[in-house]
Amino acid sequence: MERRVIIFLVLSLIIVAGYDYLLKQLGIVPSATEEAARQVDSSEKPSSTMEGQPAGPPATGSGAETKATGSEARTGDISPGGHESSAEQIVTIETDLLKVELTNKGGVIKTWQLKRYSTETQTGPQPVQLVYRGGQFPGPLSLRVSDEAATREMQQALYRVEETGLRLDPGHPTGRVTFTYRNPKSGLAIQKTLGFRHDSYLVDVEVKTEGVQGPVNVGMGTNFGIIEWGEGFIGLIGPASMVDDKIEKETPEQEAERSGTVQWAALQDKYFLSVIIPSQGTAVQVKKESERVVSSQVKVAPPAGQPVKLQLYAGPKEYDTLRSFQIGLEDTIDFGWFIYGSWSLVKMVAKPLFSVLRTINEVTHNYGVTIILLTVCIKLLFAPLQYKSYKSMKDMQVIQPKVLALQEKYKDDRERLNKELIKLYRDHKVNPVGGCLPMVLQMPVFVALFNILYMTIDLRQAPFFLWIKDLSVPDPFYVLPVIMGATMVLQQKMTPTTLDPTQAKVMLILPVMLTFLFLTFPAGLVLYWVTNNTLTIVQQFVTDRFIFKRPGPDKTAAAEAATQA
Numbered sequence: 001m002e003r004r005v006i007i008f009l010v011l012s013l014i015i016v017a018g019y020d021y022l023l024k025q026l027g028i029v030p031s032a033t034e035e036a037a038r039q040v041d042s043s044e045k046p047s048s049t050m051e052g053q054p055a056g057p058p059a060t061g062s063g064a065e066t067k068a069t070g071s072e073a074r075t076g077d078i079s080p081g082g083h084e085s086s087a088e089q090i091v092t093i094e095t096d097l098l099k100v101e102l103t104n105k106g107g108v109i110k111t112w113q114l115k116r117y118s119t120e121t122q123t124g125p126q127p128v129q130l131v132y133r134g135g136q137f138p139g140p141l142s143l144r145v146s147d148e149a150a151t152r153e154m155q156q157a158l159y160r161v162e163e164t165g166l167r168l169d170p171g172h173p174t175g176r177v178t179f180t181y182r183n184p185k186s187g188l189a190i191q192k193t194l195g196f197r198h199d200s201y202l203v204d205v206e207v208k209t210e211g212v213q214g215p216v217n218v219g220m221g222t223n224f225g226i227i228e229w230g231e232g233f234i235g236l237i238g239p240a241s242m243v244d245d246k247i248e249k250e251t252p253e254q255e256a257e258r259s260g261t262v263q264w265a266a267l268q269d270k271y272f273l274s275v276i277i278p279s280q281g282t283a284v285q286v287k288k289e290s291e292r293v294v295s296s297q298v299k300v301a302p303p304a305g306q307p308v309k310l311q312l313y314a315g316p317k318e319y320d321t322l323r324s325f326q327i328g329l330e331d332t333i334d335f336g337w338f339i340y341g342s343w344s345l346v347k348m349v350a351k352p353l354f355s356v357l358r359t360i361n362e363v364t365h366n367y368g369v370t371i372i373l374l375t376v377c378i379k380l381l382f383a384p385l386q387y388k389s390y391k392s393m394k395d396m397q398v399i400q401p402k403v404l405a406l407q408e409k410y411k412d413d414r415e416r417l418n419k420e421l422i423k424l425y426r427d428h429k430v431n432p433v434g435g436c437l438p439m440v441l442q443m444p445v446f447v448a449l450f451n452i453l454y455m456t457i458d459l460r461q462a463p464f465f466l467w468i469k470d471l472s473v474p475d476p477f478y479v480l481p482v483i484m485g486a487t488m489v490l491q492q493k494m495t496p497t498t499l500d501p502t503q504a505k506v507m508l509i510l511p512v513m514l515t516f517l518f519l520t521f522p523a524g525l526v527l528y529w530v531t532n533n534t535l536t537i538v539q540q541f542v543t544d545r546f547i548f549k550r551p552g553p554d555k556t557a558a559a560e561a562a563t564q565a
Contacts (some may be wrong), residue, residue: 089161091177095168095198097315099127104159107179107192108139109221112314114201114272117461119227130274130314132223137295140221140274141192141205141312144297146214150188157181159190168198187211201315207308215301216308217285218276222295225267225274225314229292239296240273240332241265241284247331251294252286259283263327265298271457271472273332274314277325281310316457319354334455335448350448357452367471368464371453371524375531378449382442383539389439390543393495395430453525464523471524478519480526485515487533494540 090110093100101111111131118125131140138144143154159179166175175196182189189210194203209216223229229237238251244260262281266273276298283299300308313329315321322329335354336347356377361370379386402424410417425432453459460472467477475481488511518526 086158088158091161091163091166093166093168093175093177093196095196097199097201098196100196102177102179102194103139104161104179106139106142106155106157107159107181107190108141108155109224110139112140112224114315117272117316128227128272130225130227130272131221132226132293135222135289135293137222137289137293138219140219140224140314141194142219142221143190143207143209144217144219145209145212147212150186150212153183153186153188154181154190157183157190159192166196168196170198173198201313201321203312203314205308205310205312209308215282215299217297217299218278218308218310219295219297220265220267220274220276222289223267223293225272226269226294227272228269236334237269238267238294239265239286240268241286241296242328243284247328249332252288255285255287257283257285262298264329265296266329266332267294267296268317268332270455271460272314272316274312275329276310276312277327278308278310280308318457335451346444346448346451349444350451353445353448354452354456358458361458366464367459367462367524368468368527371471371528372531374449375528376535378445379532379535379539382445385441386536386539387543387547389436390495390540392431395428396432399424399428399430449528450525453528454522459522459524462524464527468523471527472522474520475523475526480523480530481515481518481521484518484526484530484533485511487530487537488514491533491537491540494537494544 089104091102091104093102097115099111099113099115100109102108103110109131111129113127113129115127117128119128138155144151145154159181162178162180164176166177168175177194177196179192180190187210189208191208193206195205196203205218207216207218226237236249238249240247240249241258242248242263242265243258245263248258250256259282262278262284264275264277265281265284266275268274278298278300280300280302281298282301284296285299286294286296288294298310300310302308313325317333319330319333322332335350336344353374357370357374360373361367364370364373403421406417406420406424410420424430457472460470462471463469464471467479468475489508492507492511518529
């Protein structure tokens with residue numbers, strides 16, 4: 001049985017280690033650098049324009065930056081306070097957190113940069129860009145109704161722009177942009193108002209419509225909020241939504257719709273997300289455009305004559321920020337990954353552990369040091385359990401020759417063998433599962449900490465020391481994974497085992513396999529593993545040296561042996 005377990009573990013590690021690598025080599029899953037470079041290159045390309053079109057007059061909003069790009073589209077009426085638009089205009093909103101560009105073509109978001117977060121590209125670090133620029137898809141906050149002609153008109157029209165206070169700071173904490181479009185011939189009229197805050201990723205959105213029937217679908221755009229598609233060993237990337245108080249995270253094969261009371265709908269990756277929070281949402285529609293391209297929209301049916309009101313959040317998965325909305329958005333952070341059916345248990349452990357991690361960091365201001373201190377605390381907490389586990393393994397090692405003798409003697413009588421083994425364990429007061437039970441009790445804590453270090457944005461761009469500048473990415477020189485492999489070998493040599501010599505040698509393959517696996521893991525996670533292994537080695541050394549002293553030679557047994565000789 002033990003041989004089968006070893007083969008299973010080795011094959012599992014090969015699959016886990018090779019799967020992500022194989023996908024990247026085949027080009028099915030891009031690396032984070034390739035994905036970021038693609039988005040940066042796409043965003044640097046000029047938008048589709050037609051030469052020779054007259055440029056509209058510049059906007060004159062307070063502190064705003066507006067530019068024309070000469071795009072041909074339908075022109076709306078002039079309303080008081082608006083600007084006539086015969087060309088596409090880009091309005092820039094800048095705060096301490098964001099730099100956003102809005103286009104009056106469709107009144108949608110053109111770019112959304114997070115100023116406090118960066119991603120590595122071929123040209124160096126660039127601000128995180130949440131708007132997908134890889135295809136001709138409707139942008140975030142695009143509108144759709146049941147009438148396809150009206151939908152095309154909404155999405156292609158050049159809206160008039162009215163803006164105020166768009167360079168926001170503590171002295172000018174709020175700002176507003178209004179897009180207006182009216183077509184007297186069709187009777188279609190649209191007004192979008194976006195309200196920004198200087199210290200928030202949250203935007204208030206209000207949409208008024210005339211001349212349309214039925215509900216209005218507000219689009220989240222395509223891959224808006226997803227910058228690292230396919231990256232990560234755990235965690236779900238793509239659409240997520242809460243409908244009728246139930247969270248669902250899945251990417252459909254083609255299209256999917258969830259009807260009911262919509263609390264929110266999101267597109268997410270490991271560290272970032274965009275989410276629409278409607279006041280009166282009735283359904284969420286998700287569409288898979290291609291292998292790594294998804295779009296989502298929220299259907300809203302307000303009372304007759306009432307505007308569509310919603311909020312848009314596009315930013316990092318900061319736990320406190322998401323939790324402050326009190327609508328379950330913090331559950332988009334995957335604290336509960338483990339095995340099927342255990343998510344609630346791991347999540348219940350992970351959230352308090354995450355709170356402790358951040359509390360320690362408020363003192364150390366270095367997440368590398370914080371990880372080491374937290375690992376020490378956990379090790380001390382579980383020291384009694386680990387002592388019992390180690391003692392049980394030692395006891396089993398002592399009686400192992402007698403176990404082998406019984407197995408040989410009663411190899412053809414399984415029932416008698418079991419009775420004799422039970423008697424042997426009872427006589428020597430040994431519990432054969434005593435070495436495993438403490439480890440099982442510790443497992444939820446270790447898995448919860450694994451999830452925290454792998455999934456939370458707190459470690460992103462967090463330096464440790466010397467060459468480790470970011471604990472959320474792999475060690476660039478592979479120093480920590482190599483140290484981890486060495487400590488695993490040493491730990492195996494020191495741990496009592498009941499395996500025969502051949503099986504023990506086979507088990508030495510595991511540290512090698514895990515070392516190669518951990519080459520791709522975040523440095524913060526590997527640092528935890530190295531610290532845990534080192535503390536285990538120290539604990540085993542102290543236990544062997546000062547607690548389980550090796551017994552001296554049995555003089556009575558030696559005398560009997562001499563007499564018989």
